[in-house]
Amino acid sequence: MEKWTYIILAILAVYILISAMLFFFQDYFLFKPEKLSKDFQFYYDNQEIEEYNVETRDGATINGLRFKSKEPKGVVFYLKGNSKSIxxxxxxxxxxxxxxxxxxxxxxxxxxxxxxxxxxxxxKRDMQVVYNKIKEKVAEKYIILYGRSMGSGFAAKLASMNNPRMLILDAPYYSLSKVAKKYIPFMPLSLLIKFPMPTYKWLKYVNCPIHIIHGTDDRLIPYKTSVKLSKIRPELTKLYTVIGGGHKDLNNFESYHEMLEKIVTSRPNKVNLEGSSIHVKHSSKRANAKA
Structure with missing residues (x-):
């Protein structure tokens, strides 16, 4: 009996140790930052840029870039993924x-x-501060929120608290807790994870058009995730499928650029369904068939 007691205690100790490591080191698993020196100079071919810094109330500095177009129709606030830097x-x-x-x-x-x-x-607070800065110069009806992977959650949260022209989600996750559970299903993630990022909850409160783009061969965040998300506000949501697209290569597909152009250049129009088959029901009965 003592042998089994020691085995159970050992398993419990390992479980607690793994839980502690997940809690204290998850930041290193979730984020892959690239740090830049303060004097680093940004440069992009054929792009005019302006660098700026936003000071937060707790003393942090949020560094960003504005990429300029010649005659801007509006602004895209692009929230990037969890790796590298801008x-x-x-x-x-x-x-x-x-x-x-x-x-x-x-x-x-x-x-x-x-x-x-x-x-x-x-x-979340930082992104709202930046959004507020954008609003000072641009009306919300000209602001597009674009969230890529990790950034999709923050973009959804911003859209739920503001009134942008539209929300575009690129390879979004249902929640980071759900993603993590796929790899470590035996851990109490609801208690451990510091970045649950419940995109599905925030989407419930979004009132602008929602466009979701996802690749069918995404192995990190499965395509079915976007199918589930598209059902949260179906009256506002359109799902765009990149056949063969993975998690990091959608920009290599011509179909992705066709979808993106269609999204950002079109105006939402209410479809006139009068005279369509929307309410026509199929029936297996032959009540109306001629003898």
Whole structure:
């Protein structure tokens, strides 16, 4: 009996140790930041940029870039993924400036030149501060929120608290807790995870058009995730499928750029369903058939 007691205690000790490691080191698993020196100079071919810093109430600095178009139709606030810095992510701004939109891109705390202790609450607050700065110069009806992977959660949260023209989610997750549970299903993640990022909860309160883009071969965040998310506000949501697209390569597909152009250049129009088959019901009965 003592042998089994020791085995159970050993298993329990290992379980507690793994739980503690997940709690204290999850930041290193979730985020892969690239840090830049304060004097680093950003440069992009054929792109006009302006660098700025936003000071937060707790003393942190959020560094960002504005990519300028010649005659801007509006602004895309681009919330990037969980790796690198805007040094590398900036190359994607051209997908919007070519359509006449300025792009605002920032580094989260601890990324690039941005400083401050990184928590979910702090990042949400930082993104709202940046959004407020944009609102000072641009009416919300001209602001597009674009969230890529990790950034999709923060973009959904911003859209739920504001009134942008539209929300675009690129390879979004249902919640980070759900993603983590896929890999470590035996851990009490509801108690351990510091960045649960419940995108599905925030989408319930979004009132602008929602466009979701996802690749069918995404192995990190499965395509079915976006199918589930699209059902939360179906009356506002359109799902765009990139056949064969993975998690990091959607920009290599012509179909992705066709979808993006359609999204950002079109105006939402109410479809006239009068005279359509929307309420026609199929029946297996032959009540109306002629004898």
């Amino acid at each position: 040094k590398g992510w900036g190359k994607f701004a051209v997908d919007f400036t070519r359509h006449g939109y300025d792009v605002i891109m920032v580094d989260y705390r601890g990324f690039g030149k941005s400083t401050g202790r990184r928590t979910q609450k702090a990042i």
